[in-house]
Amino acid sequence: MEVENKHIIIKHAIDGLPTESDFELRSTPLVLSVAQGSKEVVVKNLFLSIDPYQLNRMKTCSSSQKTFAAAARIQPGQRIDAFGVGKVVVSGNEEFERDDVVVGLLAWEEYTVVRPGTTLTKVDPHEFPLSYHVSILGPSGLTAYAGFYDICKPKKGEKVFVSTASGSVGSLVGQYAKLSGCYVVGCAGSKTKVDLLKEKLGFDDAFNYKEEPDLKSALRRYFPEGIDIYFDNVGSAMLDAAVANMNLFGRVALCGAISEYTDAGKRAALDMVDVIYKRITLRGFLALDHLNLYAGFISSTSDHLRHGRMRAVEDISTGLESVPSAFAGLFRGDNVGKKLVQLTSL
């Protein structure tokens, strides 16, 4: 059987704020069959992950491209790989059979041919909503878990600040922090988000950073005893303000710098004298270096979900054609929680 496989491409490198017009929906025919013994698996994609970091792969020449493998750069016209969950349509790999539900690196397209060497994992399609395998039980979840537990090394009673706290990672960091007995304040960019943090996600407090002309004094108000842990998703001025309010031996997990992704001129201007005397550690990390935590992450987070101790916050658009606006919306702060695109139902 042959289908028209729709996919999303970038028309050109994107160096500023992305807009819908930077993208194009294309279609190519795909034969739904694989050669026996080829180990290939054709997956019909159900939910695709929409993540800010992808923008760094779309730039003309970003530092991440230099340091990432060169292969990580997305060329105009090329398929765009992305994490997702899907259903096996046809399999030339004995580990998978038709109708298995799998998660792994798919792409912004309707069908993905997964070649040998790409990790694909079967999941139980019944216990949790399928989207959870892309959000709270997927890379965003592992990023939050590894960053909070392994990089921040929290102790009970410590004061934790999270930026983009209603985002895919921040919303989970805050919940892990509460489960660890920490005091947690988040910031976000709208009243709706702030309310979500305080009323649904158990944050001790939250504020709208757009209403704070002076971030340093805002943080002084929210943390009269100082910040022990800052989980940074934004970089630049917020990072400066957090460091200025940190306690001795404070830890900063550098997870993202979304304010710098669309404007390379925006930079934090850290007071290094402060960093030295307060013995602060700032550490950049990526979840993929912490796969040793994966089993513990899945079992504990599943358990928290089963007992209602955590909740997934998801923001789902429908149809592959919604990918460009879903992606561009990340940089306008449109999303509340993990941004996903749902292509079809199981």
Next chain:
Amino acid sequence: MEVENKHIIIKHAIDGLPTESDFELRSTPLVLSVAQGSKEVVVKNLFLSIDPYQLNRMKTCSSSQKTFAAAARIQPGQRIDAFGVGKVVVSGNEEFERDDVVVGLLAWEEYTVVRPGTTLTKVDPHEFPLSYHVSILGPSGLTAYAGFYDICKPKKGEKVFVSTASGSVGSLVGQYAKLSGCYVVGCAGSKTKVDLLKEKLGFDDAFNYKEEPDLKSALRRYFPEGIDIYFDNVGSAMLDAAVANMNLFGRVALCGAISEYTDAGKRAALDMVDVIYKRITLRGFLALDHLNLYAGFISSTSDHLRHGRMRAVEDISTGLESVPSAFAGLFRGDNVGKKLVQLTSL
């Protein structure tokens, strides 16, 4: 017996580049006796340590003063504590007797009355020059040792960059790095210093940063395979350039930021996207948090000295009245190696 105890004070807070005229030599009478059971010890000071960080304690209101104990601030007119080595003149403490040679927190003065609660340690006056107990076997040595081994966690073959490499700490970091099988490049501010690094201290290479208009490309030249460890003593532009040239999982020990001490407007503007993707760790530290390493530091460094595997680089001025120019000179780059003032011979 009563003596005139000369001491150095600051006349006012110092917020920019310090000059000799910011200081004054004063004198107060001191009776060389202690009450029995008082536990006090009067020390005649022999060598006093002259360190850049003291400037942070002399400012009107620096971040270090907020985060340090308030007591760390040096008030105009007040005695200025500093590490040193001296000889016991009279002791009300059974642990010390007259003529013992001791190291500890003394002050920029001729005699220091050491009160109970201040750590004073007896040293063997015969094995090494007394000045070594303030330099290579003193706080500068521990700073280099703890920063390099505990913060940078070097592996054999790694590429190490050291700034202010001919200074009190940098000159030792480079030597420890060579002893650990690393490739080491240092930067300094004069040809004499660069020659010292290459010819006497065993650095693999060294350069004069004043002759490099573009620090990033200079470091690219000296580290074609990238930097694994940067031992930062200067902050600002050099820190940016080092991070831009770092390898994956690079480590930065933030030891000092001398370029920022005299100009709070000078800041590093780190590319956080780079820091994240390269998973770089930046960590501020002070030697006093690493006293658990003290015994190992002393025994291994003494052993290196005995076997000629390390050398102390010292820059010694004579007489208490030379303290202001010795101190101001640190910020002009006058010193080569550890700056000390010798008050008298043993």
